[in-house]
Amino acid sequence: MEFISRPGEIENRSMEIIAPYLKGMNLTEDEKKVYSRIIHAAGDPEYAPIIKIHPEAISSIKSAISAGKNIYADVEMVRTGINKRVLKKFGGEVFCKVSDDEVRKFAEGEKITRSMAAMRIFGKDLKGSVVAVGNAPTALFEVLRLAREEDICPAAIVGIPVGFVGAADSKAELAAQNKIPFITVSGTKGGSPIAVAAINAILYMIDETRGL
Amino acid sequence: MEFISRPGEIENRSMEIIAPYLKGMNLTEDEKKVYSRIIHAAGDPEYAPIIKIHPEAISSIKSAISAGKNIYADVEMVRTGINKRVLKKFGGEVFCKVSDDEVRKFAEGEKITRSMAAMRIFGKDLKGSVVAVGNAPTALFEVLRLAREEDICPAAIVGIPVGFVGAADSKAELAAQNKIPFITVSGTKGGSPIAVAAINAILYMIDETRGL
Numbered sequence: 001m002e003f004i005s006r007p008g009e010i011e012n013r014s015m016e017i018i019a020p021y022l023k024g025m026n027l028t029e030d031e032k033k034v035y036s037r038i039i040h041a042a043g044d045p046e047y048a049p050i051i052k053i054h055p056e057a058i059s060s061i062k063s064a065i066s067a068g069k070n071i072y073a074d075v076e077m078v079r080t081g082i083n084k085r086v087l088k089k090f091g092g093e094v095f096c097k098v099s100d101d102e103v104r105k106f107a108e109g110e111k112i113t114r115s116m117a118a119m120r121i122f123g124k125d126l127k128g129s130v131v132a133v134g135n136a137p138t139a140l141f142e143v144l145r146l147a148r149e150e151d152i153c154p155a156a157i158v159g160i161p162v163g164f165v166g167a168a169d170s171k172a173e174l175a176a177q178n179k180i181p182f183i184t185v186s187g188t189k190g191g192s193p194i195a196v197a198a199i200n201a202i203l204y205m206i207d208e209t210r211g212l
Numbered sequence: 213m214e215f216i217s218r219p220g221e222i223e224n225r226s227m228e229i230i231a232p233y234l235k236g237m238n239l240t241e242d243e244k245k246v247y248s249r250i251i252h253a254a255g256d257p258e259y260a261p262i263i264k265i266h267p268e269a270i271s272s273i274k275s276a277i278s279a280g281k282n283i284y285a286d287v288e289m290v291r292t293g294i295n296k297r298v299l300k301k302f303g304g305e306v307f308c309k310v311s312d313d314e315v316r317k318f319a320e321g322e323k324i325t326r327s328m329a330a331m332r333i334f335g336k337d338l339k340g341s342v343v344a345v346g347n348a349p350t351a352l353f354e355v356l357r358l359a360r361e362e363d364i365c366p367a368a369i370v371g372i373p374v375g376f377v378g379a380a381d382s383k384a385e386l387a388a389q390n391k392i393p394f395i396t397v398s399g400t401k402g403g404s405p406i407a408v409a410a411i412n413a414i415l416y417m418i419d420e421t422r423g424l
Contacts, residue, residue: 010325010350010377017376043374043400044256077404080292113222138222162255162405164229165222188255192289193374193403 014040021045030058034183034201041197042189050186057156057181061202064130064155068092071130071199072122072154074115074139074161078132081196086203094132097121115139124152131157134195137166140174147179156181158198162190226252233257242270246395246413253409254401262398269368269393273414276342276367280304283342283411284334284366286327286351286373290344293408298415306344309333327351336364343369346407349378352386359391368393370410374402 018036027035031053039047065071068091073079079096087094097103097118107117115136119126126146131154133140140159146152159174159182161167171184183198230248239247243265251259277283280303285291291308299306309315309330319329327348331338338358343366345352352371358364371386371394373379383396395410 014376040375041403043376043379043402076292077289077408080288081404163252164226164255167255190255191253191403191405192293193405196289 018045021048030205033205034058034198037197037201038185038194041193047185047189047194050189052175052182052184052186054181054183057183058202058205060156060181061130061158061199062206064128065090065092065203066206069129069155070095070125071132072096072119072126074098074118074133075135075192077192078134078195081192081200082132083200083203086207089207095122113138116142119143119146126154127152128155130155130199131159132195132199133157133159133161134190134192135161137161137163137170140170141166144170144173144177147177153180156183158183158195160185160190160195160198162188162194164188230257233260242417245417246270246410249409249413250397250406253405259397259401259406262401264387264394264396264398266393266395269395270414270417272368272393273342273370273411274418276340277304277415278302278418281341281367282307282337283344284308284331284338286310286330286345287347287404289404290346290407293404293412294344295412295415298419301419307334325350328354331355331358338364338366340367342367342411343371344407344411345369345371345373346402346404347373349373349375349382352382353378356382356385356389359389365392368395370395370407372397372402372407372410374400374406376400
């Protein structure tokens with residue numbers, strides 16, 4: 001077989017191919033890892049100029065996870081993709097409530113999306129934790145509202161919802177605030193694997209048992 | 213609140229925004245639904261010219277699912293994203309073996325990826341079923357090998373692995389064969405939500421309880 005089929009080798013080769021797209025961008029080594037893993041997950045080097053990482057985001061996520069804080073995800077695909085093995089070492093878990101009956105009922109009553117209802121129900125649990133939004137702009141808007149109006153501030157927000165209705169606006173609002181360190185992508189692009197890529201890149205940094 | 217927060221409305225508005233990107237493409241109504249849902253999932257209209265749908269793919273997937281056939285996925289994020297409610301109505305399930313111990317051991321022994329090992333272990337179960345590959349080129353290469361060498365032919369392959377090592381080649385090989393109807397995307401782009409979008413678009417077509 002001519003194609004590469006050893007997992008470590010595939011990943012290393014992929015990172016080599018991505019490296020030239022990051023030339024001249026003045027990134028820290030940690031930032032390079034986040035950028036590379038996002039571009040790898042999307043198969044799309046055009047992510048390079050639209051990724052935005054707050055200067056304290058990576059260190060803040062490292063500290064929170066190392067201290068055993070949880071990750072709160074907007075959708076099940078984000079929960080599924082996050083590396084639970086590394087997270088568990090430090091005592092954290094990933095939570096997602098979007099499919100819970102309680103959330104469905106609350107969303108119907110309030111006439112809001114289930115993703116938004118789920119974040120509102122997490123409420124104070126978000127304080128000091130890591131929030132990962134990979135799908136729903138309304139979830140991100142709600143997390144930003146909780147920070148602004150109720151002073152519920154996560155340690156960091158990885159906010160990369162996708163699409164043509166609200167996503168770009170929600171990410172612009174995230175990037176414009178300065179209360180909470182963030183990782184985002186401007187415009188309409190994004191999605192669960194992009195949010196997962198950013199989180200996993202950082203989990204691997206604090207997992208001494210593996211490289212990249 | 214100024215943003216739209218009712219789920220149905222968000223989806224309809226998104227589809228309206230996407231429609232102009234499909235103008236002049238000479239697509240069937242069903243194809244338009246698959247294209248729209250993929251572009252919606254990626255937040256990226258540049259998918260329009262690179263999506264490839266075999267003329268029998270949508271009808272073949274509709275028939276297989278309606279007959280209660282299963283979907284075999286390469287990664288857990290694909291399994292998570294597929295709408296199980298609709299699938300279950302017809303008696304089908306989504307299977308993914310990539311995290312099974314059996315698969316891990318087999319992959320280590322054979323020095324192949326776990327995604328590839330999982331497809332090899334599914335083996336004859338793939339016959340007449342729907343295969344969904346959203347991440348691993350090696351899984352798609354293996355499904356194509358099973359068809360070519362062992363005459364194990366799925367009803368259709370949604371093959372949209374992502375990345376810079378093998379993905380474009382595996383998708384080119386899928387599009388070049390004519391034994392099995394397929395849905396794919398040429399080049400390096402793709403991923404779990406893209407494969408999920410294609411499958412769910414078709415599931416919604418055969419679920420009379422909702423529109424697109």
